[in-house]
Amino acid sequence: MNVAPGQLTPAKLRAAPRLSRQFFNRDAVTVARELLGKLLIRREGRKLLAGRVVETEAYLGQEDPAAHAFAGRTTRNFVLFGPPGYAYVYFIYGNHFCLNVSCMPEGQGEGVLFRALEPVFGVEAMAQARGIDLPASPRVTQLRMITSGPGRMSEALGITCARDNNKDLTSRASDLWLAGDGFHPERIVATPRVGITKAVERPLRFAITGNAYVSGRKIG
DNA sequence: GAGGAGATCGTCT
């Protein structure tokens, strides 16, 4: 299993170094792989919510038929073509929001989709946001209902288009950011992406091997 | 546990 380094506290979450613009100023495959094990942190007033990234997908801009950026820049996807490190949030299937982060220098249209988190802090608040009543000692099968899937993790962290689209995830002023706490996954696995109909064969989905919070069927 | 269908609405053509 992948064990976190010590118990996370608000102080540790605030002290964890934020990922910089330079981190995201690379190709989407590199960013997608290196985001695994990092912390996605949300500040809700005085409270913090955090999840460890366990599953991502890379979308390679205008050369990738499955990417929103494939058809070029639109009023919807303009964030992907902007500077690296910005949140691209879109609404899908009439029900769900999905969170991406822009990669590469301006104009490339590359991005990484966050697909699943392991809830590590503020778990009860995240469950509440999802409409889930957790027992005192929740099982993993109950916990994974909170953030295992792009729509689920967005709901758990209160991520919406109106609130978060085009937000700078590297800014200290942001209430949504990514940080590293020294955790590095032992092994990661690459598989085809989920829920797409074009370029389905390319192994651009990345997950921490054996992690219970990866969405869909257990892999690795 | 696995598979199928419906819900629901913004974006693009």
Added chain:
DNA sequence: GACGATCTCCTCT
């Protein structure tokens, strides 16, 4: 008007 980077509920095994 069609479709979609999803989720949940229901049925069947």
